[in-house]
Amino acid sequence: xxxxxxxxxxxxxxxxxxxxxxxxxxxxxxxxxxxxxxxxxxxxxxxxxxxxxxxxxxxxxxxxxxxxxxxxxxxxxxxxxxxxxxxxxxxxxxxxxxxxxxxxxxxxxxxxxx
Amino acid sequence: xxxxxxxxxxxxxxxxxxxxxxxxxxxxxxxxxxxxxxxxxxxxxxxxxxxxxxxxxxxxxxxxxxxxxxxxxxxxxxxxxxxxxxxxxxxxxxxxxxxxxxxxxxxxxxxxxx
DNA sequence: CCCCTATATTAGCGTTTACTAATATTTAGT
DNA sequence: ACTAAATATTAGTAAACGCTAATATAGGGG
Numbered sequence: 001x002x003x004x005x006x007x008x009x010x011x012x013x014x015x016x017x018x019x020x021x022x023x024x025x026x027x028x029x030x031x032x033x034x035x036x037x038x039x040x041x042x043x044x045x046x047x048x049x050x051x052x053x054x055x056x057x058x059x060x061x062x063x064x065x066x067x068x069x070x071x072x073x074x075x076x077x078x079x080x081x082x083x084x085x086x087x088x089x090x091x092x093x094x095x096x097x098x099x100x101x102x103x104x105x106x107x108x109x110x111x112x113x114x
Numbered sequence: 115x116x117x118x119x120x121x122x123x124x125x126x127x128x129x130x131x132x133x134x135x136x137x138x139x140x141x142x143x144x145x146x147x148x149x150x151x152x153x154x155x156x157x158x159x160x161x162x163x164x165x166x167x168x169x170x171x172x173x174x175x176x177x178x179x180x181x182x183x184x185x186x187x188x189x190x191x192x193x194x195x196x197x198x199x200x201x202x203x204x205x206x207x208x209x210x211x212x213x214x215x216x217x218x219x220x221x222x223x224x225x226x227x228x
Numbered sequence: 229c230c231c232c233t234a235t236a237t238t239a240g241c242g243t244t245t246a247c248t249a250a251t252a253t254t255t256a257g258t
Numbered sequence: 259a260c261t262a263a264a265t266a267t268t269a270g271t272a273a274a275c276g277c278t279a280a281t282a283t284a285g286g287g288g
Contacts, residue, residue, distance in 0.1 A: 005174055012164050013175045016157055026156050029225045034151030038276080042144040043130055050126050055235060060119055061127045068277060070236055089234055089285055099224035106220040110213035111143040152246080169265060182247060184266055203255055203264055230288090237282065244275075252267070258260085 035079050036104065040064055041072050045095070045104060048082065052094040149193050150218065154178055155186050159209070159218060162196065166208040 019026045036042055043062045047053060053061070059069050073093060076082040083096045095101060133140045150156055157176045161167060167175070173183050187207060190196040197210045209215060 005171065009167075009171050009175060012161050015164075016160060016175065019160070026153050026160070029222060030151050030153045030156040032151075032221065032225060033147045033149075033156070035147075037144050037146075037148030037151040039140050039144045040276085042140050042147070046130060046133070046140070047126050050122075050129075053123075056233095057119065057123050061123060061130065065278075066235075067237085067279080071276080074236080086285095091235065103217075103221045103224055107146065107217045108143060110217055111146060154246085170263095179248075180265075181249080181267085185246080188266080200255095205265065231286100232288100233284100233286085235282100235284085238280085240279095241277085242275105243277100245273085247271085247273095249270090250268085252265100254263100254265080256261100256263080258262105 031079060032081065032103070035076060035081055036107075038072070040068070041076060044069070044072060044076065045081070045100070048093060048095050049101065049104065052092045054087075054090045054092050056090070058093065145193060146195065146217070149190060149195055150221075152186070154182070155190060158183070158186060158190065159195070159214070162207060162209050163215065163218065166206045168201075168204040168206050170204070172207065 016026065019029075036045065040062060043064075044058055047058060047061045055066065055069060055073065058064075058073070059066050062069065064072075073082065073084070077084055077093075080096050081100055082093050084091050084093050086092075130140065133143075150159065154176060157178075158172055161172060161175045169180065169183060169187065172178075172187070173180050176183065178186075187196065187198070191198055191207075194210050195214050196207050198205050198207050200206075
């Protein structure tokens with residue numbers, strides 16, 4: 001084993017190391033997955049895919065407490081998965097961009113079969 | 115606020131609650147994301163997308179220790195993201211099915227822009 | 229100006245997670 | 259059978275995470 005680390009393997013290693021260039025970097029790519037990898041946040045995303053929602057409604061829909069939801073929303077916003085806009089008293093959240101839609105939809109289409 | 119929980123919102127709530135039917139359930143869907151949400155596991159997946167690899171090579175490519183990698187591989191296998199086959203002395207890992215390919219590829223295509 | 233509603237923030241706590249180091253298991257070659 | 263290589267497992271530990279409860283901030287209406 002020790003000896004058969006071929007050039008092919010070396011190339012894969014380099015490709016990963018230089019992943020900044022062909023992805024936004026392994027770290028940042030997996031960060032997005034980590035955000036979706038929490039059931040409550042997943043529910044939030046699924047709810048927001050139906051349209052813009054205020055915090056209160058997100059709490060109702062997901063059954064989560066206000067504080068917990070608010071913290072999840074902050075993380076999702078920091079990760080640019082979700083965006084917020086103020087409307088008087090309240091804050092309306094929505095999916096940040098179409099990329100998130102594609103990612104989640106693809107995953108959902110396939111997750112039935114996993 | 116308290117009062118304006120419309121039928122639309124109720125429907126979203128129900129849809130989430132019955133998510134078993136239109137996805138494999140929020141829990142199981144987000145579990146897959148959680149698996150990909152760990153940088154080391156992400157590297158493993160990216161490496162395996164280039165082809166079948168034995169544990170030793172995965173360690174070399176990712177720069178991880180044997181024990182840690184082995185534990186990640188077990189989790190990935192338990193989640194049916196990866197499959198293993200024995201070849202004499204060693205164990206060769208590969209991506210379990212095409213769904214994983216689609217999910218990861220879609221995510222990577224878009225993650226550049228996040 | 230005060231109060232109420234909507235949202236955000238903070239601190240503390242228990243759980244989960246990923247790592248390391250050590251050990252066990254399995255297989256190949258001699 | 260013995261030894262060495264490849265992989266798996268286990269126990270212990272430190273860090274990360276998500277939750278709750280309490281508190282803070284900000285805006286709107288009387």
